[in-house]
Amino acid sequence: xxxxxxxxxTSAILALIVSFVxxxxxxxxxxxxxxxxxxxxxxIDDSVFTDKNSMTPASIQNFLNSKVPNCDTNGVQQSxxxxxxxxxxxxxxxxxxxxxxxxxxxxxGKSAAQIIYDVGQEFSINPxxxxxxxxxxxxxxxxxxxxxxxxxxxxxxxCPDTAACDSQYFGLTxxxxxxxxMFRAILNNSPTWYTPYVLGNNFIQWSPTASCGGSTVxxxxxxxQALYNYTPYQPNQAALNTEYGTGDGCSAYGxxxxxxxxxxxxxxxxxxxxxxxxxxxxxxxxxxxxxxxxKANDQYIVPPSATVYATVTALNNGRxxxxxxxxxxxxxxxxxxxxxxxxxxxxxxxxxxxxxxxVAPANSGIFNFTLKTPSTGGTYSESFGVVQxxxxxxxxxxxxxxxxxxxxxxxxxYTGHILGTTKTTIKPGETLxxxxxxxxxxxxxxxxxxxxxxxxxxxxxxxxxxxxxxxMQADGNLVLYSKDMVAIWNSGTAGKGASTLNVQADGNLVLYxPQGYTWASGTAYATSHLNFANGTLPAEGLLRSGQTLxxxxxKYTVYLQGDGNLVLYSxxxxxxxxxxxxxxxxxxxxxxxMQADGNLVLYTDSFKPVWxxxxxxxxxxxxxxxxDGNLVLYxPxxxxxxxxxxxK
Amino acid sequence: xxxxxxxxxxxxxxxxxVVLVLVAAAGVAAYLSFSRNTPTTEDVSAPTQEQLxxxxxxxxxxxxxxxxxxxxxxxxxxxxxxxxxLSLTIPYADTTRLTTLITGVNTGxxxxxxxxxxxxxxxxxxxxxxxxSSTCKGFSYTLPSAGNWTATVTATTESGLAxxxxxxxxxx
Numbered sequence: 139x140x141x142x143x144x145x146x147x148t149s150a151i152l153a154l155i156v157s158f159v160x161x162x163x164x165x166x167x168x169x170x171x172x173x174x175x176x177x178x179x180x181x182i183d184d185s186v187f188t189d190k191n192s193m194t195p196a197s198i199q200n201f202l203n204s205k206v207p208n209c210d211t212n213g214v215q216q217s218x219x220x221x222x223x224x225x226x227x228x229x230x231x232x233x234x235x236x237x238x239x240x241x242x243x244x245x246x247g248k249s250a251a252q253i254i255y256d257v258g259q260e261f262s263i264n265p266x267x268x269x270x271x272x273x274x275x276x277x278x279x280x281x282x283x284x285x286x287x288x289x290x291x292x293x294x295x296x297c298p299d300t301a302a303c304d305s306q307y308f309g310l311t312x313x314x315x316x317x318x319x320m321f322r323a324i325l326n327n328s329p330t331w332y333t334p335y336v337l338g339n340n341f342i343q344w345s346p347t348a349s350c351g352g353s354t355v356x357x358x359x360x361x362x363q364a365l366y367n368y369t370p371y372q373p374n375q376a377a378l379n380t381e382y383g384t385g386d387g388c389s390a391y392g393x394x395x396x397x398x399x400x401x402x403x404x405x406x407x408x409x410x411x412x413x414x415x416x417x418x419x420x421x422x423x424x425x426x427x428x429x430x431x432x433k434a435n436d437q438y439i440v441p442p443s444a445t446v447y448a449t450v451t452a453l454n455n456g457r458x459x460x461x462x463x464x465x466x467x468x469x470x471x472x473x474x475x476x477x478x479x480x481x482x483x484x485x486x487x488x489x490x491x492x493x494x495x496x497v498a499p500a501n502s503g504i505f506n507f508t509l510k511t512p513s514t515g516g517t518y519s520e521s522f523g524v525v526q527x528x529x530x531x532x533x534x535x536x537x538x539x540x541x542x543x544x545x546x547x548x549x550x551x552y553t554g555h556i557l558g559t560t561k562t563t564i565k566p567g568e569t570l571x572x573x574x575x576x577x578x579x580x581x582x583x584x585x586x587x588x589x590x591x592x593x594x595x596x597x598x599x600x601x602x603x604x605x606x607x608x609x610m611q612a613d614g615n616l617v618l619y620s621k622d623m624v625a626i627w628n629s630g631t632a633g634k635g636a637s638t639l640n641v642q643a644d645g646n647l648v649l650y651x652p653q654g655y656t657w658a659s660g661t662a663y664a665t666s667h668l669n670f671a672n673g674t675l676p677a678e679g680l681l682r683s684g685q686t687l688x689x690x691x692x693k694y695t696v697y698l699q700g701d702g703n704l705v706l707y708s709x710x711x712x713x714x715x716x717x718x719x720x721x722x723x724x725x726x727x728x729x730x731x732m733q734a735d736g737n738l739v740l741y742t743d744s745f746k747p748v749w750x751x752x753x754x755x756x757x758x759x760x761x762x763x764x765x766d767g768n769l770v771l772y773x774p775x776x777x778x779x780x781x782x783x784x785x786k
Numbered sequence: 787x788x789x790x791x792x793x794x795x796x797x798x799x800x801x802x803x804v805v806l807v808l809v810a811a812a813g814v815a816a817y818l819s820f821s822r823n824t825p826t827t828e829d830v831s832a833p834t835q836e837q838l839x840x841x842x843x844x845x846x847x848x849x850x851x852x853x854x855x856x857x858x859x860x861x862x863x864x865x866x867x868x869x870x871x872l873s874l875t876i877p878y879a880d881t882t883r884l885t886t887l888i889t890g891v892n893t894g895x896x897x898x899x900x901x902x903x904x905x906x907x908x909x910x911x912x913x914x915x916x917x918x919s920s921t922c923k924g925f926s927y928t929l930p931s932a933g934n935w936t937a938t939v940t941a942t943t944e945s946g947l948a949x950x951x952x953x954x955x956x957x958x
Contacts, residue, residue, distance in 0.1 A: 140855060170836075193828065200830060201828050201830055203833070204830035204831065205833050205834065207832055216938045218842055219846060219849070254874070262814035266828070273841065274844070275843065275844070276845070276848055277840075277841035277842070277844040277848075279833075280833040280838060280841045281841060281845060285845075285848070285849060285850055285852075286846075287849065287852040288845065288848055291848070293917070294917060294918055295917045296892075296915065296917065297917070297918055298889060298891065298892060298918060298919065298920070301892070304892060304915070316917075318826050319919065320917065322819050331914075332914050332921050332923045332924045333885065333916075333921060334876050334877050334878075334886060334916075334919065334921045335878060335885065335887075336883075336885060337877070338878070339830065339875050340877040340878045340885075341875075341876075342877060343875070346873070346889060348873065348875065360890070367916055368916075368917045368918065369918065370877075370887050370889075370918070370919050374944070381836060382836040382837055382839065382840035383836065383840070384843075387885065391840075395840065399837070402829060402834075403828060403829045404828050404829070405827075413923075417793055435816075440888055542932075639938060679874070683956075715869065
């Protein structure tokens, strides 16, 4: 037993020695390890490069803080470049202290972290890419005493290798935006943005020195193409023999450093095998897809019982081909049964396959399909995603926001909200839309001028019969004429001077003359209900005070009341009965927000939270008023909160 | 019996030792692998010395190339301003399109000349600036006949800088 103990002790010591030696020998802090995994034709996957939600402003700030634990603001430490202290060296270079580190830097009142985040969102570029760009171009992320010139040319944009930098691109925000704009143009294969390199085989030099030579590189995706547009050289073997060190006289380091910083700081540059990024969508009234449907406030206006023709384009930014197992499916949540399903769909959950059959990585697939609006009208938010059946769903979705109104006929002749300026008449079938698109003024085919708020009729004129016409007259009178030009109704404002008729966002129809308003329908806020499609408040959706969310069968209503209370009502033959409430009366709650983090929060006008479901870490979720009477919050892993009011 | 017992004990100890060593080695490998290659989220540790060294070189290069830093000595003031040089290469070319990489200038014009000895085609395009290099604003064409063609691109600037490159094309 002692022998065994001795041997065990010896073994443990030996193991520790091996561990120690291994750690020392292979430690990144003490060795010039070679770069591993670098693929010159695929430096980073498109799905990683465009993952704009990889970081929040707070996590970017936290990251920047971590890379500069102590900013030498006053330059008291010795300069690495000689010349005394950093303050003294800086002064000798026309850049006296204080020095502002990136983590503390701001422009126009916006922090560097916020700038990085905002530009990432604007151009759908991963903020991690921007961070790495700032480091590899100007070392700004780790610098404890940066010079102004480093911010002026922060991403090196507009700085030719052998000429002075172009001042039109100067400034941190400007630099980051130009870089991201260029990346986006190349990712979208913009026909107006020319690049030295294309997808496929290109001869790429090792360095600006042509005599150093180069090699043929098969550029496999747009992100890699974009990186070579930034730094048009590939690292030679000497550069790849060391992660951050110096190679030889023919080495260029831009793309090596991008890869190495990204890998060390944010992980693999490889994305999933299957990935998609939607780049466009459109909805047409004809099968040939030549007549686009009108769109206002990001909503397509479609009549009920209509068949419309959709086209979406998605970039295959994954690593494998899309094939016969790839299709467009209903998403948010995935495999949802769509209210707009058409008989031409493959299944209720699978819409169609790409027209090209096979779509290779870095190429775009087109999906054509048909949607059919229900006869009842309503507001719909229909999301779709690319799915590789039996393997995985890709993570991007495209959403069609559709308002199907009984008061709209297609094609809509006029979608402005003012009569009396460029347009002075309304013909049968024509509609004026309020700026928020929730109020419509339509002259029906049988000659009634109807004002509807969220589909509900709130005001109407007498019937003038077929062939009627509404005229905004020069004398300030609004008149509904029959086809024989007999005035059937008028606003009684003749003589008020040149006026305009306005369909306002508050639901009011108002005539304004030179002296102010002369007539109104008196329907401001006549109907404040907002019925989201299928009783669902989608991710990042907003329910305002006075608005409701109803179950599809309209038996249950959740109502954000003016007193700040969120109340669930059951509607039966006996009348309305409150079955659940947030108990927030008098708190000033005026908006219910389905946050992107999965938390459902009641806020005041000044965004003070007064109630929440406490589900802030559950991921993108939606809030559903179910037909069984239960109010449920669903996230990626199933339900995360419920009112437990089934059948009440 | 005792001898047998000792022998068994020794064998067990050796096996255990080997297992422990292997486990430790695997641990080191796993640590290095996960700590260096695959952080599950952003790495919020302080930068490594290698990263700082590389960053220092980057910064030094920026400061040295910046015309607004430093107080030039009388000797430096008398030195002529360095002239840009224009360099042009053709990274990609086929029988329908050709791309160019230009360094040293942001503006100017490009001319493509295609010839098979009998026929000659020319196209002009402006120079499009990029982040650190430039390119001609695209050349696309249809070669009128099969055979061996030569494509020559020349870029020129208003200040008189010029550069060119030539490549061979084979049209079937």
